[in-house]
Amino acid sequence: MPGRVTLSVALSGPAPAGSAALADPAAVPRSTRRAPARSPLARAAACALALGLLPAAGRAEARKPNPQAMEMAVYVTQPGDSLYDIATRYLRNPADWTRVARLNRVSAPRRLQPGTSLRLPVALLRQDHLTARVIATSGPASHAFGKEPMLPLVVGGTLVEGDRVQTGENGFATLELADGSHIVIPPGASLDLATLRQTALTGSTDRVVNLHRGQVNTEVTKATRKDDRFQIRSPSVVAGVRGTSFRVNYDGDKGSTAVEVIEGAVGVDAASRAPAASVAPAPGTPLAASTQLVVARHGSLTLAGGAVGAPVALLDAPDLRNPGKVQDDETxxxxxxxxxxxxxxxxxxxxxxxxxxxxxxxxxxxxxxxxxxxxxxxxxxxxxxxxxxxxxxxxxxxxxxxRRLALGASAGRVEGTRDYEFRWFVDQRSAGSTRFRFVLATSEDLRAPLVDRTDITNGEAVVTDLPKGVYYWTVIAEQFDGGKYFQKASPVQSFRLEW
CATH class of the missing domain: 2.60.40 (Immunoglobulin-like)
Structure with missing residues (x-):
């Protein structure tokens, strides 16, 4: 019929070398020649297009190919393969074998020549659901599927696409994806596992996390396929990566989103509240095509209603003073x-x-x-x-x-004598025996001590016949436990003798 448009041919392009040739149409099963049923609206549009009733721009738009439909995966046939088997293994709808047959001009779907390259539209490939595993949790952390009630997260538990995760005050959770990527969720966060899928045949993965409140820290395994996608989406931005370490923090009160890149690079784009108008990059989109490309040691802050923030340098990492100090105080x-x-x-x-x-x-x-x-x-x-x-x-x-080690010490004159008694004790929560060192001097810095006694096992010492003057002293508790040495000194104290 004049003006008839064959969409499958227009979208697919010429068959590659090595693909099967089309034989006599009579040899093709009847089901492969039956036109798919169309809605009344679609039939009316097709008639209008054929009769030239649509404007030229409309006809051009009708012929414009869908970029995703142009994406092809190649399968090389193996001995014993049939088109029906291939469709069952890899397609969302096995009945779409007819479309694959037309695309590749296959005349004998039951007898495929081994070594033949078949093109399968990526849009037709089956997407299998992936899972996330809970590897750590602490404090109030819960999850729910869809609108079901929230339940506590349990280490070893499995989450799926559609699960919600929330952490309360001082609540933490860490999820591990199938490829070893990690999502660390600090307190006060709320997110959805919006997409967790893997495409059959190509093996490409699609992981999308919707962040509604708070922060997530991510360590993403480097992507091995161009169509692999990992995105963190807040109401204001979409942060996409192909293997990196980065943070995303959405402030619901201000409506702002901060993206901070520790390693690698992150592409940041604006997010649309209307799903149909979303400009989130599709799988396979290069990071360089993003609105802002944020590289390591840089961040981007996007304010509510504003454009995606330009990258700025992050502050340097702070140094810890006295890093070897044992944390032995109560706090x-x-x-x-x-x-x-x-x-x-x-x-x-x-x-x-x-x-x-x-x-x-x-x-x-x-x-x-x-x-x-x-x-x-x-x-x-x-x-x-x-x-x-x-x-x-x-x-x-x-x-x-x-290692908590509470050490108390006191001193006083023994009535009726010229003795001065020193006492100490430890509130010991750790295993291991404790020995003490007692130091007495006439200077606050304890130089040139009058007494420096070590290896004391009890909790007291007595000094006799001290002359008049001002004295300074301390006691040091020493422990060996598990091959490690620990010590804690009491504050330097002083006393005056007026005999």
Whole structure:
């Protein structure tokens, strides 16, 4: 019929070398020659197009190919393959074998020549659902599928596409994806696992996380296929990567989104509230095509209703003062070297060096940061500085030894004698025996001590016939445990003798 448009041919282009040739149409099964049913509206549009009733621009638009429909995956046939088997293995709808047959001009779908290259439209390929595994959780952290009630997250649990995850105050969770990528969720965050899929035949993955509130830290395994996609979407931006370490923080009160890149690069684009008008990049879109390309040690801040923020340099990682100090006080606290331009400081504590198993998250207006009480053990602390715009800078990580050892000491004259008695005690929560060192001097810096006695096993010492004067003293508790040496000194105290 004059003016008839064969869409499958127009979209696919010429068949590649090595593809099967089209034989007599009579040899093609009847089902492959039956035109697909069309709606009345589609039939009316086709008639109008054939009769020239649509304007030229409309006809050009009708002929314009869908870019996604042009994407092809190539399958090389194996001995014993039939087109029906291939369609069952790889297509969303096995009945679409007819479209593949027309596209590749296959005349004998049951008898495919081994080594033949078949083109399969990516849009027809089946997408299998992936899962995320909970590898760490602490404090209030919960999940739910769709609109179901929230349930506590459990280590070893499995999450799927459509799951919601929330963390409360001092709540943490870490998810691991199939390729080893990690999503670390600090306190006060809310997100959806919007897409977790893998395309059959190509193996490309599509992972999309919708961030509704708070922050996520991600370590994304480097993409191995051009169509692999990993995106964090907030209401204002879309951050896409192909293997990197970065943070996304959405402030729901201000409507702003901060993207901070630690390693690699992140493409940042504006997000649309209307799904149909979304400008989020499709799988396979190069990062360089993004509105803003943010590289390592840089960040982007997008304000509510504004354009995607241009990249700016992040603050340097702060240094920890006295990094070898054992945290033996009741409250764990750190002193950081001040960073120029810092308005706040951020400290996170985890049980592992990668800080995937987080247990504390604290911010402070100054470089002295108090964490609170912690059980004894070895931890890892991550420190960063926050600039005036709220962008968090580069992190530094230190191992921290926590060993509570409360040491009390007192001294006094023994009535009726010229003896002066010193007593001390430890509130010991850790295993291991304790020995003490007692130091007495006439100077506050304890130089040239009058008494320096070590290896004391009890909790007292008596000094006799001290002359008049001012004296200074301290006691040091020493422990060996697990091959490690620990010590804690009491504050230097003083007393005056007037015999």
């Amino acid at each position: 764990v606290a750190f002193d950081l070297a001040p960073i120029t331009g810092a308005h706040r400081y951020h400290v996170q504590i985890g049980r592992d060096a990668g800080l995937l198993d987080l247990i504390r998250d604290t911010r402070s207006d100054g470089p002295h940061v108090a964490i609170g009480a912690l059980d004894d053990g070895t931890y890892f602390a991550r420190f960063s500085a926050i600039d005036e715009h709220g962008l968090e800078g580069m992190p530094s990580t230190y191992a921290v030894q926590r």
